[in-house]
Amino acid sequence: MKKPPSYWHEAKKILSKRDPVLRKIIKKYNKGFLTTKNKPFLSLCRTIVGQQISVKAADSIWIKFEKKCKNKINPKTILKLSSRTLKSAGLSRQKVSYLKNIAKNFNNKSFDIKKLKTMKDMEAINYITQMKGLGIWSAQMFLMFNLNRGDIYPMADIGLLRAISINYKTSYPPSKRFLNKISNLHLGYRTVLTWYMWRSIDPVDVEY
Numbered sequence: 476m477k478k479p480p481s482y483w484h485e486a487k488k489i490l491s492k493r494d495p496v497l498r499k500i501i502k503k504y505n506k507g508f509l510t511t512k513n514k515p516f517l518s519l520c521r522t523i524v525g526q527q528i529s530v531k532a533a534d535s536i537w538i539k540f541e542k543k544c545k546n547k548i549n550p551k552t553i554l555k556l557s558s559r560t561l562k563s564a565g566l567s568r569q570k571v572s573y574l575k576n577i578a579k580n581f582n583n584k585s586f587d588i589k590k591l592k593t594m595k596d597m598e599a600i601n602y603i604t605q606m607k608g609l610g611i612w613s614a615q616m617f618l619m620f621n622l623n624r625g626d627i628y629p630m631a632d633i634g635l636l637r638a639i640s641i642n643y644k645t646s647y648p649p650s651k652r653f654l655n656k657i658s659n660l661h662l663g664y665r666t667v668l669t670w671y672m673w674r675s676i677d678p679v680d681v682e683y
Contacts, residue, residue, distance in 0.1 A: 477510050479508035479509065480508070480509060480511060480623050480625065480666075481623075482625040482664065482667075483508050483509070483667065486625065486663075486664035486667040487501050487667065489663075489664060490661060490664055490667060490668065493660055493661070494660055494661065496642055496643055497642075497661075497668060497671060500642065500671045500672075500674070500675045501671060503675075504671065504674045504675070507670075507674055507680060508670075509619065509620070509666065509667075509670045510620075510680070510682060511620060511621065511623045512620050512621050512682070512683070513621070514548075514621075515588045515617075515621055516548070516549060516550060516577070516578075516581050517548050518616075518617055518620055518621040518683055519577055519609065519613070519617060520540075520548055520553070520574060520577065521533075521537065521616075521682070521683045522609070522612075522613040522616045522617060522683050523570055523573050523574055523577070523608055523609070523613065524536050524537050524540060524566065524570065525537075525616075525683060526570070526610075526612070526613065529633075530634065530677055530679065530681060534679070535565070536564060536565040536566060539563075539564035539565055540561070540564040540565075540566065542564075543556060543560055543561060543563070543564050544556070550577075550578040550579070550581040550582040551578075551582065553574055553575060553577075553578035554575065554578045554579065554582060558571045558572075558575070561574065569608075570608075572607075572608070573607065573608025573609075574608070576606065576607045576608055577606060577608060577609070580606055586606060590602065591603070591622060592622070596618060596624055596626065596627065599614070599618060599622065599624075600614040600615065600618065603617060611629075611631065612629055612631050612632060615627050615628075615629040615632075616629070616683040617683070619666050619669070619670075619683070620682065620683040621683075624666060625663070625664055625665075625666045625667065626662070626663055626664060626665050626666060627665060627666045627669065628658050628661075628665035628666075628668070628669060629669060630654055630658075632669070634672070634673050634676065634677065634681070635669055635672050635673065636648045636649060636654075637676060638672035638673060638675050638676045639653075639654070639657060639672060641675070641676060642672065642675055643657065
C-alpha cells in the first residue's frame with residue numbers, strides 16, 4: 476500500500492496554519508499525497524517525456540512509450556530500440572536523443588544515483604543537470620518524486636504557475652516578486668505546496 480512521505484502530515488498542519496488559501500485546498504484533497512517512485516531510471520525517462528507538454532499529452536505519449544518498451548523501461552531496452560521506433564510513440568527527435576543519452580549513462584554507470592542521496596538539493600540538481608537532456612525542471616521533478624525531497628519549488632513549471640495564478644487571484648504568469656512571496660510563505664515544505672497546487676487544477680495526480 477502506498478504511503479505519503481514522512482514529512483507530509485506535519486507539513487499539511489504547518490502550511491494550513493500559515494496559508495488560508497492552501498488550507499482550503501488541503502481540506503478538499505485531504506486523502507491525496509505525493510507518491511514516491513523507487514525506480515530512478517524510469518523517473519528520469521518520465522520527466523523527459525513530460526518536458527514542455529501538458530500532463531494529458533505526456534500521459535498519452537507515456538502509454539505508447541511503455542508499449543514500445545514492452546513495459547520493460549530500462550537502459551538496455553532503450554538502447555536496443557531504434558530511434559524510429561521511439562519516435563513512433565510521439566516523441567520528438569530531441570527527446571529520443573535525450574532518452575538514449577540517459578540510458579547510455581546508466582548503462583555504463585557514469586551516472587551514480589547513490590551519490591545523490593547524500594547531496595543537498597542544489598548540489599543534486601547541479602549533478603543531474605550535467606546529463607544532456609535534463610534541465611533544472613527535470614532535476615526538480617526527480618528530487619520530488621524519486622528522492623522524496625520536501626522543499627522543492629519548480630518555479631518554471633507551467634502547471635504550478637497556472638495554479639498559483641488561479642488560487643491566489645494574481646496575474647498569469649505570476650510576477651517574480653509574487654512567486655518569491657509564496658515561496659517564503661511555504662519555505663521548508665514547498666514540495667507539498669506544489670503538489671496541492673497541481674492537484675487543485677488537475678483531476679489526475681501528477682507523477683514522475
